[in-house]
Amino acid sequence: DICDKPKYADFLHLPHGLKGYFDYEQGLACAKKMNKPVFIDFTGHGCVNCREMEARVWSDPRVLKKLKEDFVIIALYVDDKSKLPENEWITSNYDGKVKKTIGKKFADFQISRFNVNAQPYYVLLDTNGELLTNPKAYDLNVENFLEFLDEGLAEFKKQ
Secondary structure, three states: OOOOOOOOOOOOOOHHHOOOEOOHHHHHHHHHHHOOOEEEEEEOOOOHHHHHHHHHHHOOHHHHHHHHHHOEEEEEEOOOOOEOOHHHOEEOOOOOOEEOEHHHHHHHHHHHHHOOOOOOEEEEEOOOOOEOOOOEEOOOOHHHHHHHHHHHHHHHHHO
16 A cells, blocks of 8 residues: 555556555655555666566566555666656766666666666665665566565564
């Protein structure tokens, strides 16, 4: 479930009727409010492997149930060309350049925070934005993905 209307939801979407956010700060604020862990999906419009993961792994009823009920989903599109309002531009700590689009902002977040710039890339965080378990990349094995989600949930419950 979600807290408030997601930014960019008029043009960014999640598969399988899932609800979530497309902005890190907004999603994290909701996770805090609901006391749920965060599932970050670093994705892209042009990411073939992302669509394949969604079609073959996310579609599993067990995965869908966990994503729907146990996490606040934040899908960050690293290739979206939509311009950000000037007050949301960021200067990268990674390459010193000003990021003026949604995609550039979240691609920069991915590389500066997790040192990875490939998609799909899945990250589970607590409500303070700290890692719950090792992030996961492209892997079509549903059992592995369930294990990843369960590991993150178990860590979250310990806190």
